[in-house]
Each structure stands twice: as structure tokens, then as C-alpha cells.
Amino acid sequence: MEKIKMTTPLVEMDGDEMTRILWKMIKEELLEPFVDLKTEYYDLGLEHRNETNDQVTVDASNATKKYGVAVKCATITPNAARVKEYDLKEMWKSPNGTIRAILDGTVFRAPIIVKGIEPYVKTWKKPITLARHAYGDVYKATEMQIPGPGKCELVYTAEDGTETRALVHNFKGAGVVQGQHNLDDSIESFAKSCFQYALDTKQDLWFATKDTISKKYDHHFKDVFADMYENEYKEKFEEAGITYFYTLIDDAVARVVKSEGGFIWACKNYDGDVMSDLVATAFGSLAMMTSVLVSPHGYWEYEAAHGTVQRHYYKHLKGEETSTNSMATIFAWSGALRKRGELDNLPELAAFADKLEKASIQTIEDGKMTKDLALITSLENVEVLSSLDFIKAVRATLEAM
Ligand code: NAP
Ligand code: MG
Numbered sequence: 001m002e003k004i005k006m007t008t009p010l011v012e013m014d015g016d017e018m019t020r021i022l023w024k025m026i027k028e029e030l031l032e033p034f035v036d037l038k039t040e041y042y043d044l045g046l047e048h049r050n051e052t053n054d055q056v057t058v059d060a061s062n063a064t065k066k067y068g069v070a071v072k073c074a075t076i077t078p079n080a081a082r083v084k085e086y087d088l089k090e091m092w093k094s095p096n097g098t099i100r101a102i103l104d105g106t107v108f109r110a111p112i113i114v115k116g117i118e119p120y121v122k123t124w125k126k127p128i129t130l131a132r133h134a135y136g137d138v139y140k141a142t143e144m145q146i147p148g149p150g151k152c153e154l155v156y157t158a159e160d161g162t163e164t165r166a167l168v169h170n171f172k173g174a175g176v177v178q179g180q181h182n183l184d185d186s187i188e189s190f191a192k193s194c195f196q197y198a199l200d201t202k203q204d205l206w207f208a209t210k211d212t213i214s215k216k217y218d219h220h221f222k223d224v225f226a227d228m229y230e231n232e233y234k235e236k237f238e239e240a241g242i243t244y245f246y247t248l249i250d251d252a253v254a255r256v257v258k259s260e261g262g263f264i265w266a267c268k269n270y271d272g273d274v275m276s277d278l279v280a281t282a283f284g285s286l287a288m289m290t291s292v293l294v295s296p297h298g299y300w301e302y303e304a305a306h307g308t309v310q311r312h313y314y315k316h317l318k319g320e321e322t323s324t325n326s327m328a329t330i331f332a333w334s335g336a337l338r339k340r341g342e343l344d345n346l347p348e349l350a351a352f353a354d355k356l357e358k359a360s361i362q363t364i365e366d367g368k369m370t371k372d373l374a375l376i377t378s379l380e381n382v383e384v385l386s387s388l389d390f391i392k393a394v395r396a397t398l399e400a401m
Pocket of ligand 1: 073074075076077078096286287303304305306307308309310311312323324325326372
């Protein structure tokens, strides 16, 4: 069989620990036998980030700007323990933070749905994709403890020196205060990424804030989305047969639970933080959550939502057998290959990505899965496979297709 050709390289960002082991297995078993894989390789493993003073992360991000599509393995975000473990020159920043700052995007997370892993919410039949705004609000807030009686104000000093003031509170006793901000540029690029991704995936878009209470701050988010929809996306959405829907956050939460799924839920930063964990858990497993960073400038970076699965890696190092779920990492590759196929007009490559996903899902539905899924599945008589044997089982299903 002749291998499927690629014309433009994918930016490949390798990573750490157990996911680095899975990465190699996926390439060898599921990709290289079928695709004449063309990638520009960047090693974002912690050792190499340390050797290059993290320049490799910047280089990989810039390569993504050049080629448009990247696939990323999970990476360690160093903390004090990691600095010691890897003898790091410094506590390097989160690679995902660096990449996001350079590509300026929104992260969309969606669960992989398989029969036998039932969502806790009975009505959910299709994935719910959660889009979280990743800048500002409470994450960049300034806070102060108020020790006793006194007046607290917001003061904006324009460049010409003119001041605008607003009373926060006339304190009669002790209390706390917080100042939040956001930027039009950031809200606009968030909105744009959401509208684009909805069109791209042909799903309805929901957005919700608390604009009835936050009449300036949250209302501004609502207005930015509404204006952009009216001016740039209304006709495109109508043509695609999808809708944009705005509601209050509490109403959205109730509707999400009663829905069938199959839409994108755009959330402000804090709502997205909280709701993405809720949605991921309710769908059954973190190991089945995909993630893609979509930049409003037209770059895509695909990865798994989970981390490097450190606990399994230490077992692997001790020579023990692991049963780590590779689904989300396989789907990172399939997502990236499909996007490359679409952009380069290579229908065979996109079709391969579809098949790879089908084969992976089929394998689980046939009762072959890793331990994390075996613990929660409603299927009976399942076969619990090791990390490598699961990937080999997917290959067998793929070859049979
Ligand atoms: P984690 O790697 O997501 O794993 C936490 C636990 O979730 C695992 O111990 C395992 O549970 C379960 N799990 C996650 N993925 C799984 C999979 N594919 N198959 C089976 N079980 C899975 O989170 P962590 O241990 O908190 O973080 C480890 C490292 O990952 C950290 O250094 C962190 O900085 C990094 N991280 C990176 C990213 C990223 O690159 N995007 C995201 C998050 C975290 P059991 O142990 O019970 O089996
Ligand atoms: Mg969180």
C-alpha cells in the first residue's frame, strides 16, 4: 500500500514522561505505517527546554505561525519539585502559556464520545465543546484588604491627566476589595476564535455572562460578541445552518444540563475554569478530553487536555506494565492531520484522520480499552490492555478498515 503524502510539514512538539512514551508508540504504530509523515520536530521535553533556555518553545510557536498547524504532547510545567528533579537552571514558564501568548488564541476542549462510557448527564448524546477566554478578569485582578472605615474608589487617569472616578464602597468597617480588567483586543480575539471555530465545526455557539448584574463589564463582553456577530458572522452562520445564542450564565448552566450536547459553550475566564472541569468530569474521563488552541490569525495547535501522567511514568521506569489511555493524544494527531489535509487540499489525509478516530472508538466499543475506562464502562467482559497493546489493537482495527 502506498503511503499517504503530505505537502506541508506539521509542527511536532514532543513532550514529557508517559505521554512522551505514548507519542513514540502512536507515531510508530498508527501514523508512520500509513502516512509519509512530514513534520518539523521540536523537542519540548523539559531537559531540552532547559538546555535551550526555553528558546525551543518560542521557536516551535513561531514555526506554528509559519505553517499554521501544530500537534503537541503534554509537557511538564515546572514547580519547585521539578526544578530539583531535573536540575533546572530556572523554573521555566508553562509551555502552554508561552505558546498561547505567541499565538493569541482560545482553547477549545471537547470530549471523545464512545458507547459504553456514558456521561453522568443522561441527556448528553453529543460532545459539548467548551471555549474558555484565557485572559484577565479575576486571574489578573488586584486585591486589597480594607482594614477599617474609609472610602474606596476606582480612579482612571487618562494620558492627558484627566481623572474619572467611581465609588466602590464607603466602608464603615473592615472588608475586602478587588479590581478586575480586560482588554477589547483580547475579548475581540476570543469572540472571533469562537465564531470561526463554530463555522469550522458546524456547531451552534452559546455565550453567557452575568450582564444583568454587571451592566458595564459583562455587558461589554455581550456587546463585543453581538456586534461581531451582526457585522461579520450572521450571514455565514445562516449559510452554515448554525446559530449564535446569548443568555445569562445561570440560564446557560440549566440549559446545558438539559441539552443533548453538540454545541460550543463560550465562557468567560472564571466560568470556563470551573465549567470545563465540570463538563470533563461529567463526560466520564479526563483521558478522553481533546484540546485545540485556535488563534484568530488562523493557526491551530492540537493536544490532549490531560498532563504527562507522571504516576504511570514512574511505574514505567521501574519496568512495570502501564495501562495509560492514549485516546486524547491520538485525537490530537488526527485533529492536526485533518486540518493539514483541509488546508492543503489533501482529501486522503483528512480521510485517514477520520478513519484513525473511527478505529480508536471502535476498538473501545469492541471492549478493548485501558484500565481507566475499564473502571467506568458499562460494557461487560472488557479486555484491559497495556498502553502499547491498546495502540496495537487500534492498529489492528485500522488495518481491518
Ligand atoms: P495528569 O498527568 O493529567 O494526571 C493526573 C491523573 O489523571 C493520573 O495520575 C491518572 O490517574 C489520570 N490520567 C490522566 N491522564 C490519563 C491517561 N491518559 N490515562 C490514564 N489515566 C490518566 O496530571 P498531573 O499528574 O497533575 O500532572 C503531571 C504533569 O503534567 C505535571 O508536571 C503538569 O505540569 C503537567 N501538565 C501538563 C499539561 C499540558 O501539557 N497540557 C496539562 C496538565 C498538566 P491515576 O494515577 O489514578 O491512574
Ligand atoms: Mg481549573
